[in-house]
Amino acid sequence: MFYLGQKLPFLLVLASVILWALVFSQTSRADTLKVGDQAPLFSLPNQQDKPLSLEAFRGAWVVLYFYPKDETPGCTTEACSFRDNINRLIAQDAKVLGVSLDSVESHRKFAAKHKLPFDLLADVKGEVASDYGALLDLKVIRFAKRHSFIIDPQGNIAKIYRSVDADNHVREVLKDLQLLQSR
Known part of the structure; x- marks a missing residue:
């Protein structure tokens, strides 16, 4: 006869395996998007509830970054790093757009608290992220x-980052922008 205490380690391992399988078995459009593809177009509200479309940025370099949630440690680190390097990004003719599933109001508070000088887009339905x-x-x-x-x-994907380290990402982006723009 097994008691719950004896089964608990097995159940935890089983739950972990199932979770990892769900996370890593998802096939997504990111797996099919590649450098050179036309970037999927979108229109989303920013933190002022003003709709912004990717098409409006045609003619400029765009750094489109997706992040899990406002006010979480890694997301705050990444956003503040973009903020702290915004003049270097502007000097490279790049616009920064952050996207998460958070609401306009959440973005408004996050941007105000951290003095973010770029747009955060509210993809509450997750359609653009998808x-x-x-x-x-x-x-x-x-x-x-x-x-x-x-x-x-021209609206084409020039670089894709599927594995992002929030602490170092902006340095990578700046270096890659310089390389891409020198071609």
């Missing part, structure tokens, strides 16, 4: 994966 393959949907919880894209002035 188009870019950056949506993690476990049915009980949904959020944007930490994926980023550099989009060239």
Whole structure:
């Protein structure tokens, strides 16, 4: 006869295996998007509830970064790093757009608290994150994966980041922008 205490380690391992299988078995559009593809178009409200479309940025370099949630440690680190390097990004003719499934109001508070000088877009339905393959949907919880894209002035994907380290990401982006723009 087994008691719950004896089965608990097995159940925890089983739950972990199932969770990892869900996370890593998802095939997404990010798996099919590749450098050179036309970036999926979108229109989303920013933190002032003003709709912004990707098409409006045609002619400029765009750093489109998806992140899980406002006010979480990694997301705050990444956003503040973009903020702290905004002049370098502007000097490279790049616009920064952050996207998560948070609401306009959540973005408004997050941007104000951290003095973010770029737009945060509210993808509350997760449709844009899904188009870019950056949506993690476990049915009980949904959020944007930490994926980023550099989009060239013609609207094509120039660089894809599927594994992002919040602490170092902006340095990578700045270096890659310089390389891409020198071609």
